[in-house]
Amino acid sequence: MSRFPTVRPGSQRRRLAQFGFVIMISLVAIVTAVVLTRPHELAAGPVGSGGGFGNAQPVDVGVPFSFAYLLETEGKEPAVLERVRVLGVTGPIQVLGVMARQHPSGPKPYAFMAAFGFPPPDYPSRSLTEEHVVRPPTAQDGTGKPYGGLQLVVGVKSTGPGIGRIRGIEFTYRVGNRRYRNSSDGKGFLCAPAAEYSFGAPKSDDCPGHLDSYAWDKRFVEFKVAASEKQ
Amino acid sequence: MSWKHGVVVAVLGLGLVGSPAVRADVPAPTLWAGSLVGADGRQTQAEVVAYARPAGLGLDEGSAPLREIARTRTDSAGRYVLRTLHTEALRSAEDQDGWTNVMVAAFGDDGSFNLAFDSLSWVPAGGFSAAGADGPRGERNGRWVTTPAARLAAEAGELRALSTDTTEDPAEVAKERPTTMVLSGHGEPRFTAQGVPWRKPADRNCMALLESKDLDVQYTKIGEVHAERDWGGYFVYTTTRSSSFQVGVRQAGQAWSVGGSTSSMENSRSTSTSDPNLPPGHMYHFAADMKYGWYKWRCYGNGDRWYDAESVQPYTWKGGLHQTEGGDEPRCDPAHMSPVLPNGRHVREEKQSTTYEGGVSVAGFTGSVTTTVAQGVQTEWHNLVPRERQLCGDREDIASYRPTRIRSLP
Numbered sequence: 196m197s198r199f200p201t202v203r204p205g206s207q208r209r210r211l212a213q214f215g216f217v218i219m220i221s222l223v224a225i226v227t228a229v230v231l232t233r234p235h236e237l238a239a240g241p242v243g244s245g246g247g248f249g250n251a252q253p254v255d256v257g258v259p260f261s262f263a264y265l266l267e268t269e270g271k272e273p274a275v276l277e278r279v280r281v282l283g284v285t286g287p288i289q290v291l292g293v294m295a296r297q298h299p300s301g302p303k304p305y306a307f308m309a310a311f312g313f314p315p316p317d318y319p320s321r322s323l324t325e326e327h328v329v330r331p332p333t334a335q336d337g338t339g340k341p342y343g344g345l346q347l348v349v350g351v352k353s354t355g356p357g358i359g360r361i362r363g364i365e366f367t368y369r370v371g372n373r374r375y376r377n378s379s380d381g382k383g384f385l386c387a388p389a390a391e392y393s394f395g396a397p398k399s400d401d402c403p404g405h406l407d408s409y410a411w412d413k414r415f416v417e418f419k420v421a422a423s424e425k426q
Numbered sequence: 427m428s429w430k431h432g433v434v435v436a437v438l439g440l441g442l443v444g445s446p447a448v449r450a451d452v453p454a455p456t457l458w459a460g461s462l463v464g465a466d467g468r469q470t471q472a473e474v475v476a477y478a479r480p481a482g483l484g485l486d487e488g489s490a491p492l493r494e495i496a497r498t499r500t501d502s503a504g505r506y507v508l509r510t511l512h513t514e515a516l517r518s519a520e521d522q523d524g525w526t527n528v529m530v531a532a533f534g535d536d537g538s539f540n541l542a543f544d545s546l547s548w549v550p551a552g553g554f555s556a557a558g559a560d561g562p563r564g565e566r567n568g569r570w571v572t573t574p575a576a577r578l579a580a581e582a583g584e585l586r587a588l589s590t591d592t593t594e595d596p597a598e599v600a601k602e603r604p605t606t607m608v609l610s611g612h613g614e615p616r617f618t619a620q621g622v623p624w625r626k627p628a629d630r631n632c633m634a635l636l637e638s639k640d641l642d643v644q645y646t647k648i649g650e651v652h653a654e655r656d657w658g659g660y661f662v663y664t665t666t667r668s669s670s671f672q673v674g675v676r677q678a679g680q681a682w683s684v685g686g687s688t689s690s691m692e693n694s695r696s697t698s699t700s701d702p703n704l705p706p707g708h709m710y711h712f713a714a715d716m717k718y719g720w721y722k723w724r725c726y727g728n729g730d731r732w733y734d735a736e737s738v739q740p741y742t743w744k745g746g747l748h749q750t751e752g753g754d755e756p757r758c759d760p761a762h763m764s765p766v767l768p769n770g771r772h773v774r775e776e777k778q779s780t781t782y783e784g785g786v787s788v789a790g791f792t793g794s795v796t797t798t799v800a801q802g803v804q805t806e807w808h809n810l811v812p813r814e815r816q817l818c819g820d821r822e823d824i825a826s827y828r829p830t831r832i833r834s835l836p
Contacts, residue, residue: 245825249773250766265823299761305816306764306823308772336761338821381825382773393769394658394810400702405662406775406804 240375241270242329242368244347250309251384251403253392256353259291259313262383264364265298265306266329267344274368274375276327279418281349282378283362283411288385290361290416291350294320295327298346299334306346309383313350320348324421329368353387358402360384362411382406454509455569457496457546458603461505462532465610469504472534472609473497473630476508478519479527482692482741492529492632493519512548512568523667524548524577525690530607531725533630538609539733541632541723543673543686544602546570549580572602574668574689574796575779575827601781601796602670603686611677611733632725636734639720645713645748646671646740647785648797650831651700651805652709652756657815657834658808659704661712666694666743671716673739674791682791688739696745706810709755713748716740718788738789756831758818763835764825765816766809772817772824774832775804781829796829807834 244264254260268274281290291313298306303317314320332341347366353359365378386392386402393399403409457476464470477492493515496508508530510516519526525545532540551567571577576594599605648669651659667689675685704710719741725733766772785795809815819830 243827245823245827247775247827248825249775251771251773252767253769265825303765306762306825308764308825309767309770310765311767334761337759342761342823389769394808403771403773406773 237367237374237376239377240274240368240370240373242266242268242274242344242366242370242375242377244364244366244377244379244381246363246379246381248308249382249384249403249406251386252309253386253389253396253402254311254353255389256287256355256387258311259350259352260385261310261313261315261318262349262351262361262381263307263309263318264347264349264379264381265344266347266366267342268329268331268370270370271331272370273331274329274370276323276329276345276366276368276420277374278367278420279323279347280365281361281416281418282365283360284414284416285362285410285412286359287353287355287357287387288359288361289352289354291352293323293418294348294350295323296320296346296348297326297330298343308381313352314348318346318348320346323418327420349383351383351385353385356387356391358384358386360403360409360411365415454511457508457510457570458528458530458544459505459507460603460605460607461503462500462534462607462609463504464534464536464538465608470500470534470536470538470609471502471504472500472506472532472538474500474506474508474530474532475631476510477529477531477632478516479529480519481521481525481527481690494631495528512550516548521690521692521694523665523690523694525667525688527688527690529632529723531630531632532607532609533725533727534609535728537727537731539611539677539725539727539735540607540609541675541685541725541735541737542604542607543675543688543737543739544572545670545688545690546572547577549577573598574670578668598779601687604684611680630725630727632723636724637722641718641720641738641789643715643744644718644740644786644788646716646795647711647782648714648795649712649780649805650710650756650782651704651712651807652831652833653704653706653807654834654836655707656809656811657706658810659700659710660702660804660806660808661700661704661710661747662698662804663712663714663747664695664697666691666714666716666740668797669714670796671740672786672793672795673737674786674789674793675735675737676791678734678736682738684793685737687796691740692742693745694743696743698745698747700747700749703808708751709753711750711753713750715744715746715748717742717744720789738791740786756818756833757820758833758835759820760818762819762821762823762830763816764818764823765814766807767814768809768812770809771806773804773806774824779827779829780831805832807832 244266279293329345332343334343336342361383363380367376384403391398392402476496496510500506530542653659670687674682676682721737723735781796783794786793816835818833822828822830
């Protein structure tokens with residue numbers, strides 16, 4: 196008797212083919228699922244908003260106030276905002292919302308960083324639904340260099356005595372079909388009540404004082420373009 | 427190919443995705459890249475060698491050893507790339523802040539020569555806080571940075587800085603070291619034992635420090651506050667690790683020129699503050715009391731050719747802050763004005779850089795200082811009047827990371 200099995204063409208070959216096909220499809224599905232669902236970090240991309248600064252203001256409790264961040268693109272295509280997060284919301288402060296304005300624009304065409312009111316009367320702003328595109332700059336500064344972009348206006352108010360603060364912003368956007376995420380660590384401080392933190396008052400030097408001395412909560416407030424706020 | 431072979435190949439292919447076996451052999455990280463031209467501006471061919479040197483003066487001859495860390499040749503266009511891992515030679519030359527002084531010598535095939543200097547820091551992949559980031563694998567997995575801003579960003583865990591496919595801002599790198607070195611001179615063609623204290627090496631090489639001299643304290647500008655009337659201010663400086671000081675270089679018989687920069691100091695940390703409420707109506711300049719060294723180097727080219735060159739650079743900070751008033755004030759570009767509210771305060775801190783032209787002036791060499799304001803360092807303006815007023819950048823918005831001086835407006 197032969198030691199070798201007889202070759203049986205037909206049904207067994209078809210079963211093997213089906214088995215192999217199922218394995219291959221399963222592997223492709225698994226790999227695809229892993230690739231699509233793995234946590235991934237978005238690149239910063241061409242839009243930046245500076246950072247490494249802080250603005251502090253003595254205010255009274257409950258007074259609406261705005262901190263602003265200028266988003267500028269180094270790319271040639273417009274960038275479309277999808278989401279903004281106000282980061283490190285710490286202490287007696289409430290985030291009221293995020294609006295936007297083109298810079299330079301309006302009667303006071305400055306890159307303002309802090310202003311009373313939300314939206315600030317001196318810097319007319321629109322909702323993110325209406326204003327969410329960062330366009331390549333067209334204005335020119337004194338050296339002929341283009342400048343300008345989209346200014347995000349973050350509305351806040353003090354909710355009690357002490358120093359309420361935000362650590363910065365994170366924004367997600369897309370250029371064409373590609374998504375990016377970048378951030379600014381520009382800090383904002385509301386020192387309430389104003390009488391205790393104004394110059395000459397006992398706590399004046401504490402507003403903001405040494406920035407390194409602050410601890411920050413991880414709390415953030417998120418705003419999606421054309422969607423309601425989530426906290 | 428039969429269907430069986432197809433299945434086997436597909437399965438094997440999927441199994442191999444991401445495995446080390448299919449990754450290309452990754453070259454060592456780039457330490458320094460640039461190009462070389464001759465005095466006539468034409469590209470030139472040369473051998474380029476990088477050395478590490480510990481921080482400090484090294485007053486005794488031969489006490490500041492140079493350790494060769496990379497060597498390469500230019501390509502046909504005069505470009506070169508020096509690569510190295512984070513080797514023991516580099517680690518042993520690091521200062522307490524993780525900066526290493528690197529000197530690059532370029533030996534032109536036509537006998538020309540030049541030196542350039544920089545300080546570099548190793549950023550492990552995954553960041554400084556990653557466990558085992560600089561273990562056996564960390565030596566290979568990382569990148570070299572030269573700008574204090576990139577270093578600070580990496581320490582802060584900024585995603586942009588940690589991404590392995592990102593590079594530093596070329597404009598900022600160009601401030602740190604010459605991207606194009608100009609080779610000049612042809613050295614001394616005759617080699618004699620007399621007057622040459624070191625043995626001639628077998629290949630093109632710089633053997634050691636030939637001589638050094640303490641130039642004592644030179645006040646070097648590292649910050650300023652422009653406070654118009656009714657503007658208050660404040661300045662704090664705690665470390666030189668985020669400052670970049672230009673290095674002066676000259677070959678024998680030639681004029682001084684900028685030959686790169688250094689951030690690596692023997693003593694880099696102290697705490698030095700201004701009056702917490704600087705009186706209004708003044709232009710304040712703040713200078714660190716840096717101690718400078720003068721160095722003489724000897725290098726050997728092909729044949730019996732040898733070269734002498736000098737450099738001046740700071741090597742330690744005494745820890746003091748020297749305040750002066752008056753003098754050069756920042757300009758204002760109206761396109762870069764930002765209002766500050768009554769009673770409002772604006773602070774510049776992490777990662778923002780400012781370049782002070784002429785901040786270094788020593789032994790005939792005049793250079794600039796780029797201060798990247800770091801953690802623990804801040805410059806502050808207070809608007810003391812009950813009306814809105816402006817701060818104004820001379821080149822950029824005051825919230826920009828890019829270098830700009832800031833003027834307060836009345």
